[in-house]
Amino acid sequence: MRDDHDGGDGLFEVEPVGKKRSRGRPAAVDKTFRAFDPHQVLLLPPSLDDWLPEDHLARFVADLVDEVLDLSLVLADYTDERGYPPYDPRLMLRLLIYGYTTGVRSSRAIERKCTDDVAFRMSFIPGWTDDREAAIERMMAARTYARRGDASAELWAWLDAVEAECETRCGDPRAALRLIGHAEDALSSGSEHPTPEWLDWFSPVRLSAFKGNTQLKAGHLPQARQTLQEVLDDLPPESDKQRTVVFGDLAAVEAADGHPEAACRYAVQALDQLAITWYATGMERIREVRRTLAPWQNEQCVRDLDDRLYDWGTTVSALQR
Template identity: 70%
Template sequence: MSRPTGNVRLKAARVAAGFNSQQDLADALTEQAGRMGIRGLSVGARQVRRWESDNPPWPQPDCQRVLVHLLGQSLETLGFTPPWGTGGAKHDLARPASVTGPTKMLGLPTTSAQPSMATQPATAGQDFRSVTHAHRRLYWSVAPTKLHPAVVAHATLGCALLPEAAEPTRGVIAAALAETYLLAGRIEFFDLREPSLAHETLLLALQAAGEADDPLLGSAIIAHMAFIPGWAGDREVAHERMIAARTYARRASASAEFLSWLDAVEAECETRCGDTRRALNLIVHAEGVLSEGNEYPSPEWMDWFSPARLSAFKGNTQLLAGHLPQAREALLEALDSMAPGEEKQRTVVYGDLAAVEASCGNVEEACVYVGDALDQLALTWYATGMDRVRDVRRALTPHQHMSCVRDLDDRLYDWTTTISVLGR
């Protein structure tokens, strides 16, 4: 007789509770979520099937609450293994991460099983968090291929510390771990152009935010996850994730700046999906939210948004909508308003200004802005900025006989830039 396979513990608990099929359990979980006041949670039979597989994923925080409440057993008893590891863990927040760099694959082993007793001192949380903060600042000046392995290694350490810490130290470590994985995901998506890997990493960040019970951090992570389908043109999935991000933000004391950023994220997704009209409406709403001022302070980790960044979002949307004079005005305003440390975003604005001038037939002005972008990229590499440069160069193809475009090609395809682009 063959032995049963999959997560037999969950299956046994499901049948014992009177749910004969996976669909029955899925329907019951969705209904229970509504009774518990958890809005927007819908569980399908496919999700239950994954939970009953040989390698069940660790459920998301809201699903955890509903599962435990409905079946009356802990997640471990139901056959789930915490990602940060208990004895014999199969799943780990510190999963092996590999990113293709210029010369080699970057990899890290998973952490070994850790004892469940609290052995870390109270200072461990602050010490771990201080390194997280340092990495966050270094993101704006250190090459992504150099910073990324350090950030992932720091996350691996956090996964090892988490089961060894008692509250409140455990909560501090979990929140810093979520920030660390968020930073790693940002690097993977915006700098290394690895959207699939970024999705996995951001999911780990969300799990850590759930452990810290930090809904605002969870909202920021989910909004970053919306970029992935948004940039791929999948409006439905991006919209669904933005609904989730706004739901989590309502559970916290979100600042006006944070809420404005959510509008800007959704506007960029709508722009990428071709609905510039809705995107511009979202930008107008974001500007209104910012003008009302902050009732609550923005979190320290939110260092990627400002009024200048909102102007940059606006200018890009107006550019793609064909509102060229307005786009030029917004982008110049963004450029003038940017503070030191925003050099990566500056390359994107230069690229968009070049695109505006190229669309207006001002070829020489477009080449000047592309040159400014290349100057900045030589100091602070940013894949998103280089994408803008490439887009403009393609737009200048009808004018490639002009000397300014040929000069641009000499810069764009010199040894250093060519090797850098192809290597990344």
């Protein structure tokens, strides 16, 4: 970015170094922005980060905005606490920079990309909340958008799965299971339309993994155990991260069913997998299981699990991969 105060047509206009801001400017306030969590954990996919390769330009832009650029002057312009929370300046700057670096410069084109392009979606999608009404409104809009195009069976199934996750997070796993059943039917029926490239991670086995997690939350422990064990058998070799999550869910099933030794065995298998391929979501699953094992904390299997959980010092380099 260069200083274009001499009349150039650069991307940004920057005040010359040393130029003082006018006196009498209102003091900046601690403004509340709309929720912006680029590392929001989802079940489908487990993390927004899963949508992009490690060397993608969008990641570089995100690091540039978050770690390098000084946005203090931008934040200083927020001098009024009143009004609806605006979008986080980091989010908007990410979109603007990524758009310009990829040749997308108009606001309307960027808006379309926020719907169609996964790299923009990583910047723009808000995290899920427990606001069921807002989630329903978003799903209605998403389904309307899908009907206007040539939506594939995978896309329709994914929409069912996303809505199912909303229901699960809002405390209705039974409604979620009905939606998952509808998604399974959609995948079985198929479609002549191609699957979008950004959805290439979605598959029947991924849907089954989500189904097992939802059955667990609904208290259907035998069904969850069977579903998740079948998922382990069907996962492709490269699905290391998903395998860790499934081990964690199986551990949770056994803990909920009063089988601490079986829960610990699955948890240890998950930790073994994490030592090969680190995945924060998988570790969180293990920690959740450990909390549910509190009634058996004096059992030897739980003590052994504690030793594994808190002895990661020698594997830090492996966990950072």
